[in-house]
Amino acid sequence: MEHTKKTTIHDIAAKLNVTASTVSRALNGNPRISDSTRKAVLKTARELNYAPNQIASALRSGRTQLIGMLVPTINRSFFSSIIRGVEEVANSLDYRVIVSQSNEAFENEENAVKAFLNARVDGIIASIGKNTQHFDHYKQVLERGLPLVLFDRTTPQLLTSQVVIDDYQGAYLATSHLIQQGCTKIAHFTTERKIDIYKERYRGYVNALEDHGIAHNEASVFSGNLQLEDGRAHSKLLLQQPEDFDAIFSASDYAAMGAMQVLKENGLKIPEDVALVGFLNEPFTSFTDPPLTTVNQFPIEMGHTAANLFFNALNSEREKIVTKKTVLQPELIIRASSLKKKP
Amino acid sequence: MEHTKKTTIHDIAAKLNVTASTVSRALNGNPRISDSTRKAVLKTARELNYAPNQIASALRSGRTQLIGMLVPTINRSFFSSIIRGVEEVANSLDYRVIVSQSNEAFENEENAVKAFLNARVDGIIASIGKNTQHFDHYKQVLERGLPLVLFDRTTPQLLTSQVVIDDYQGAYLATSHLIQQGCTKIAHFTTERKIDIYKERYRGYVNALEDHGIAHNEASVFSGNLQLEDGRAHSKLLLQQPEDFDAIFSASDYAAMGAMQVLKENGLKIPEDVALVGFLNEPFTSFTDPPLTTVNQFPIEMGHTAANLFFNALNSEREKIVTKKTVLQPELIIRASSLKKKP
DNA sequence: ATTATTTGTGCAATCGATTGCATAAATAAT
């Protein structure tokens, strides 16, 4: 099969009896090209169905129009929505997004960043893995003068732009809501992991209790991996404890779901006997019975913000890169699992 | 800030008093290089922290190690899982994946393919949008001799490798299962859209009924957009109809979920009064009450398969590209929503 | 010992677009 040979600026140049330089300048809007030449070039380019070879352009100019995007897991709603958000902004500016996943493995994370650098991406947008040991690979990115934007899972050890949601505020809203619904004995599911976001949620929970004059009892806080099974296990313990409880605020929707299952299995009514609030607005939360109250993190908007920060950094003078930490406000989505009073 | 200048093969060459050609050959395992030189080159490369400039390599060799991947929507579990699957295989072979989404808009689809070609990807893996008007943009890909793999939403109009699941079989399994559970009046939710996969599911439904000697009644088939609201609407109609029904097989989990809601709102018990089966194994299906029986499409495996077909095409002689249609077998995941008899 | 073959490197062109510098032609200034 005869492959359509791709047209280059040289083909256009030959047809018009000018040089490739002239064509290149005409196509790039260089003002030193006469109107007549420019029009002729554009016309011929269209006729020959010219498409620029971005690889050649990238080699010469040093800009590939590629963004490397690293997430722990591609097929988790939160992350895929962020990718979506980044893609939307990037594509509108004629940038493309390369995705890689770390699967929470430090080695994968290092390799992905290296691969991005070898592919000569113009910068990186990433969420740090749970098992990250150090940040040397990210520092290399910064040393090369490339924009680096961290989202959701960030670190103060890197001086670079970041986007997070206000986890404290989300937890505070969630807990306050439960209190407003008349709950006073509110358990909390969290994790030991040293990731800031969970500490912040814990802090929001504690502060909301205190601000409403409720003594916070450390026996009501359960630590695990925040998966469905953890939520189930914590709930069983709760049921065995002598202390009563009338609500659970879980730092993850999955663990909240585990709680919902166990509570229902034990004949407890939600929200009448126990009110339930999760975190993250996983897609399934609107389909549980009852639907689960949760905290929306606006992942698509987070993606937009990350992309905007990226392009800010990209377009600023290297010396003047403004590193900016953007904190998005979460939203409490109130559903039946916590709604004891009719509003 | 001083940016670490990237080392090139010329730096290595200079240090060893050889030429760049020799270095290039040594690094690429060309057999015409002596062992001693090769070792020296590798050693120096390591010392200088050399990383190849893939852009330069791509320009010369014509291979970018990039795969363009086009999906309708990035943040839908099915598609993000396929992306995940493709990414896993691609990364293990040192290829990177660029993702774009069409949002089901034909124009976006065309633009994405063009952008991929301009970025000089080595090939494309795509799922056709619902509103695709023609396939010229895909034909261009093939004319350039680039591998093109279609998954899930494919078309016989393009002679290229494809991966689909056996929708007919999935529907047949689902319907047969309902019959085995004792159901005889089984409604079906489908869509008018001219996409093969839904026709196949419809066919599987009808054939399963006939094979079990159950007359198929067109009044039990409801057509819509297969979203939650459609499922709700269809179910309300079903309840108003004089004919009785004891099961619903929905071609989508969302519509099945809508049915579950309406049935429960009307005091019907699932599965005792009406058994329910969906399709796609959306993540939420295991969290509904009762959990929803559905058909698993193995999206990650589908991504693996798509990637493998891609690399097969890439590595075969252009003249001999074997276009292969792979049909994956789906799995019926039986959950409480359809389990009337204890097994 | 002479010719043929193999082995290891170098030379230089190439991939396609970009860009600093030079230069011819056209226009403006004196």
Added chain:
DNA sequence: ATTATTTATGCAATCGATTGCACAAATAAT
């Protein structure tokens, strides 16, 4: 009419790696 300036284009190097061809040195064959 001559010089200065502007305008439009060409020349050639460059980005970094790859590769066909040439060629000297080393080894094998006669």
